[in-house]
Amino acid sequence: MNYNTENLDDKRLVALYKKMLLPRLIEEKMLILLRQGKISKWFSGIGQEAIAVGVTMALNDDEYILPMHRNLGIFTTRNIPLNRLFSQWQGKASGFTKGRDRSFHFGSQEHKIVGMISHLGPQLGVADGIALASKLKHKNQVTAVFTGEGGTSEGDFHEALNVASVWQLPVLFCIENNGYGLSTPTKEQYNCEHLADRAVGYGMEAHIIDGNNIIEVYTKVQELAESIRNNPRPVLIEFKTFRMRGHEESSGTDYVPKALFETWETKDPIANFEQFLLTENILSADNIEEIKIKYTKNINDNLELSFNESKIESSEIKELNDVFNIIENEIITHSSEEKEFRFIDAISEGLKQCMERHDDLIIMGQDIAEYGGVFKITEGFLEQFGKERIRNTPICESAIIEVAMGLSIAGMKSVVEMQFADFISSGFNPVVNLLAKSYYRWGQQADVVIRMPCGGGVGAGPFHSQTNEAWFTKTPGLKVVYPAFPYDAKGLLASAVNDPNPVLFFEHKGLYRSIREDVPTDYYTLPLGKASVLKDGTEITVISYGMGLHWVLETLKQYPEISVDVIDLRTLQPLDTETMFNSVKKTGKAIILQEDSLFGSLSSEISALIMENCFEYLDAPVKRVGSLDTPIPFAKALEDQYLGESRFEAALKSLLAY
The missing domain is CATH 3.40.50.970 (Thiamin diphosphate (ThDP)-binding fold, Pyr/PP domains)
Incomplete structure (x- = not known):
């Protein structure tokens, strides 16, 4: 040699x-x-x-x-x-x-x-x-x-x-x-x-x-x-x-x-x-x-x-506390000045204010720069923040999520936009095996938010319509946020960006331009892991999130005589079990509505939790309503049949009459 x-x-x-x-x-x-x-x-x-x-x-x-x-x-x-x-x-x-x-x-x-x-x-x-x-x-x-x-x-x-x-x-x-x-x-x-x-x-x-x-x-x-x-x-x-x-x-x-x-x-x-x-x-x-x-x-x-070092000792509490980087996120209140925002505007404005607040925040995604993203959420961002911070990516979902992890290791924040939540399947491995496990394994936080435009009801078929939150709520180490209103979307997005843990942020496409609400114009945050009680009643507890919540509210307009607790989960992981349990103990009956199909879904877990923790307070079995256990179809008649919206009213009446 x-x-x-x-x-x-x-x-x-x-x-x-x-x-x-x-x-x-x-x-x-x-x-x-x-x-x-x-x-x-x-x-x-x-x-x-x-x-x-x-x-x-x-x-x-x-x-x-x-x-x-x-x-x-x-x-x-x-x-x-x-x-x-x-x-x-x-x-x-x-x-x-x-x-x-x-x-x-x-x-x-x-x-x-x-x-x-x-x-x-x-x-x-x-x-x-x-x-x-x-x-x-x-x-x-x-x-x-x-x-x-x-x-x-x-x-x-x-x-x-x-x-x-x-x-x-x-x-x-x-x-x-x-x-x-x-x-x-x-x-x-x-x-x-x-x-x-x-x-x-x-x-x-x-x-x-x-x-x-x-x-x-x-x-x-x-x-x-x-x-x-x-x-x-x-x-x-x-x-x-x-x-x-x-x-x-x-x-x-x-x-x-x-x-x-x-x-x-x-x-x-x-x-x-x-x-x-x-x-x-x-x-x-x-x-x-x-x-x-x-x-x-x-x-x-x-x-x-x-x-000579003794065998390792731990406890359940210590192990559970090391899944996430536990910090006290500051809750920033807003002023009284408000403006009517569509759901999509609230996300765009919230994202923009996060970029202004964090100089080290990078946004990455397909077509997000000059084009402004397929839903135009980042339209105008390129001119304000420049090409280095608003980064068009190749169609490489896996690599871009890994890039986000690398940025976090180097001390920077990132938001990754999935063009559609369905496409994260191409980047599934780094989400569930890299981002989710890094802090637990060796104390390295994954300061990453992945935005997930999701949901059906828009005739987009099996590959652009899934609401796939259950893929991730099962994985310890991931936080999952799923707002239903513009006000929540803006405040929760800011909190997700501030949080040093990986966050999947679901945004229902059907809500983007259909829901309006007065929203504070300045920067504010809302706590992750805290549900919102939209209605206060005594007869029945209805638990939902995302589009399902709007199905609930539309149905209840027809039945003003029902005294109902309506809980908007807002955050699916961590889950606000305290609010749910307190409501169920008060009403004695619970129904869970989701857009996702039922088997192995979040509603299954919520139902089990209620049965385990509130059984002696229940006056009826916990009821779940969701979509059919099939892929989501394209044709409107088939999609309407698939979605759980049409089945909620009958299930509600049945449970009330039990």
Whole structure:
């Protein structure tokens, strides 16, 4: 192996060797502990240390790195305390996830490391978001993100590269091509000669680097990083390498030809570089032995600290309290000046005032800039806030949600507009597995609002009419808001933006231009998780939200004699159970109306909660009314039949008569 060490002094060369040696010695120890049952699983990076170490050494300490599960060298090179790493792998309290996740599924803001989730692809879009924040703040920084050759087959890879290229983001996309995705060889993963060739299709610069040559990795990445800082742009690097162990230890390596192992064993990055340092008299055999003894002692000492740490203890309250970043959001009251707003105007005005209040707030979505969005909610925003803050996006729902997560990691807020709530299915994974779980896993808030134009009754068919809130109310870590009136929409949107947790903000399209109300003209907030009681009565409790609430009010106009409590939930997660329970205990009867289909819906959960907590107060079974358990159809007659509006009146009468 040839090493071009020009412009590198002996001190730097020794440092590179030491940084590679430490993770190798840790791994060798971990493999022993794995066989002893003292750790649960291990993804080995033996043979790939030069990539992790070379890239990390080439970057500045304040530049983010997003590693994979084979990049121990990134964590050790950034000097993460070994006892904390070992405790992380044993699920102990001094680890980074309080025992809630394993392996390298964590991050550390102190060390500017953002760990992966098991789905491989999302960290690529997160890197885009961190890089976007760096570019907007003129920090002249590089963000490096890792994936394997198998991960390049995922849609997130392509979306992330496309977004990075369109926006010219300073990202180093690092592919560790070690020949196998678990047991599947590269010839079954892709059909191009080199993965670096894919960069051409994205208008992106690409390089192929010998991933086992520490000097080539370090010097080339250092050169590229400096270039990117001065000329922000994405660069794709394919590191050619090989892993000398299984995908993880239990999978073995029987699927790899023996000759391939023998070939790559001669290319071991540490053995070759060690021999080079000996040959050049930069290190002696005694020097190397001293280093190994010192490192081995350090590893064993830190392992002892970790082993002696008591098993993690927690409580139900502590676990539940760590799902969200719990803060006291300031409730800002409004003046008496009001103006009649349509629902859509209230959202637009509220969003605009949030942009004025938060200089670090970015809005992203398809067609939201010059066009003003398909519903014209952001019309005129481009002229007021500029192209950097009002960002048209490619049709990359998954990557844009990941970008929002990256912005949050970098300390910025974002609002993502789904063109239609239905389309979030293309970005479902980062919502439920990245945004929802990050705070619980490693204390990283996801300061993201996703606006969700939703709902039927407008003849838009199965893919533009769903009200899919139940997809998300089931997922711990997400807040879900669903206003029915302009006043609520404006105040709740402001609170959603202020909240550091991920919020799904549902806006019924059918209400946009059909509902008007006097709304305060200045900025104000309303509390999330607090229902509104629209009518006060004693005979029956009606619970609803969104469009369903207007169906309720229209029906009740025909029956002024009914004494009814009408509860507008406004926020579906967290749910105001106190208001519901107090009402049901007073009236003895409850009916829940929603637009969503019934099975597995929010009404099912509310019904169960009422039965569990108010059973002795009930004079009748809890009644649910919703839409049919079919996809939502297009033709008006079919859609009218589908929606629960037509069934509410009969259900109400039936329950009253029970």
